Amino acid sequence: MTIASRTHLVLIPSFNTGPILADTVRAARAAWNPVWVVVDGSTDGFDRALEAMAAADPGLRLLRLPRNGGKGAALLHGMEAALAAGFTHALAMDADGQHPANEIPAMMAASAAAPRALVLGVPVFGPEAPAIRVRGRRVSNFWANLETLWAGIGDSLFGFRVYPLAPLVAEMRRTRWMRRYDFDAEAAVRLSWRGLPMINRPVPVRYLAREEGGVTHFRYGRDNLLLTGMHLRLLSGFLLRLPLLAMRRLARSRPAAMTDS
Structure with a gap:
């Protein structure tokens, strides 16, 4: 049986994920303790199976939001509750079965070894991954790296991460x-x-077909407009921070330059 961590938990936001939600939670619990699920205003009823699971499993906690507020809002709700309970880190994991639960211990170990760092999963796509999603994320990755002067964000959109x-x-x-x-x-x-360090770990990602229980709430036009507006906002913040970011980049490159000489 997995020993319960007092510092690191798995946090799974879910909105109308369907029957695969229970499978995702079981896999996460087999890999880690504790696991919290934030039900973000779901109306499909599949979260009810988690109530019985949580009643019989002290390592599983279910949080509910009355209305759908979005992934970030659900994670914030869970993270605030985790902080109040004394946790210091949370691994965010999607509920749709794309993220591999067997990678949770390695991600947590990387975080425990460098607690100030953001531990980022970098997706390793299989042949079933939609080409439009694989190519499209390159745009966001470019802007995120520009906005940080290439501080080490391996993938800006992959949600399998350990956050301080x-x-x-x-x-x-x-x-x-x-x-x-x-x-x-x-x-x-x-x-x-x-100034948080970035640690990147390659992680296999699987896109499930509809008949396998796959579900997505991604809307190409709507969500790309949201990302575009976000990067426009971040660019203004980047310009204000440019001198500081440039000094950090110079400090990162200086040891390498000295070694080469």
Whole structure:
């Protein structure tokens, strides 16, 4: 049986994920303790199976929001509750079965070894991954790296990450943004601006077909407009921070330059 961590938990936001939600939660619980699920105003009824699971499993906690507020809003709700309970870090994991639960221990170990760092999963796509999604994320990755002067964000959109809770919650409380699909990219950029180190770990990702229970709430036009607006906002913040970011980049490159000489 997995020993319960007092510092690191798995946090799974879910909105109308369907029957695969229970499978995702079981896999996460087999890999880690504790696991919290934030039901973000779901109406499909599949979250009810988690009530019986949570009643019989002290390592599983279910949080509910009355209305759908978006991924970032659900994670913020869970992270604030985690901070109040004494946790310091949370691994965010999608409920739709794309993220591999067997990678949770390695991600948590990387975080425990470097607690100030943001541990980023970098997706390794299979042949089933939609080409439009694989190519499209390159645009967001370019802008996120520009906005941080290439501080080490391996992938700006992949949501399988271990976050230090205190700095992320502080950033989210300062803004009304970062509540929906813009959460993943903006969280990485803003934590980089705070000076948090980035640790990148390759992680296989699986896109499930509809007949396998796959579900997506991604809307190409709507969500790309949201990302575009987010990067326009971040660019203004980038320009204000440019001198500081440039000094940090110079400091990162200086040891390498000395070694080469």
